[in-house]
């Protein structure tokens with residue numbers, strides 16, 4: 001069974017859904033950046049109101065509208081006037097644009113694009129958590145598996161898609177576990193299998209074409225991020241590189257289809 005709605009059969013609905021997806025992206029970015037921040041600080045991620053980091057004042061609903069509140073309050077806390085860093089605003093705009101771009105490029109509302117949007121939100125959260133703490137929280141990986149379970153049966157050619165995904169996840173996961181074990185022996189550091197677990201989870205969502213693009217992009221971006229972390233003398237965090245490689249693979253695959261380019265594998 002597949003669910004699919006061609007986006008541009010009725011141009012008004014296409015534009016409407018793309019604008020709506022931008023708004024959803026901004027709202028979900030606001031939610032997930034807050035969640036990541038709480039997870040990193042060991043707070044309960046689902047309880048309690050947000051508060052100002054400087055004065056501790058509880059924030060009202062009017063302070064929490066994505067993008068709009070930041071601009072209306074000129075980037076300052078309403079209660080103590082301290083400057084709010086623009087990081088959250090930037091991620092709200094970026095995830096909004098990513099949601100809108102993903103939907104526009106895919107051209108169809110189906111299980112693939114719904115899974116992609118959910119993953120883009122989760123990947124933003126776990127990348128921020130990894131960048132801030134050097135650890136990929138297992139809760140985010142569990143959420144990725146839940147997205148797979150809820151969408152896999154609705155994918156085009158679901159059985160083949162599921163089998164290919166499990167094979168790609170096993171191969172990439174195993175290769176990365178072995179690679180991590182070897183590298184940690186060489187540099188005499190504790191092995192961190194978080195990136196291997198993340199890559200394996202994401203491979204579940206990619207057919208063979210997508211997996212090949214993602215692994216190639218992942219190797220290039222992984223080296224870039226490893227060098228950036230080294231030059232900044234900070235703990236290695238590979239989640240942003242793996243996340244970007246996955247998103248690039250999803251978008252590139254759709255771009256190739258749109259341009260009529262046939263992949264050789």
Ligand SMILES: [Zn+2]
Pocket residue numbers: 052053054055056057077078079080081082
């Ligand atoms: Zn304040």
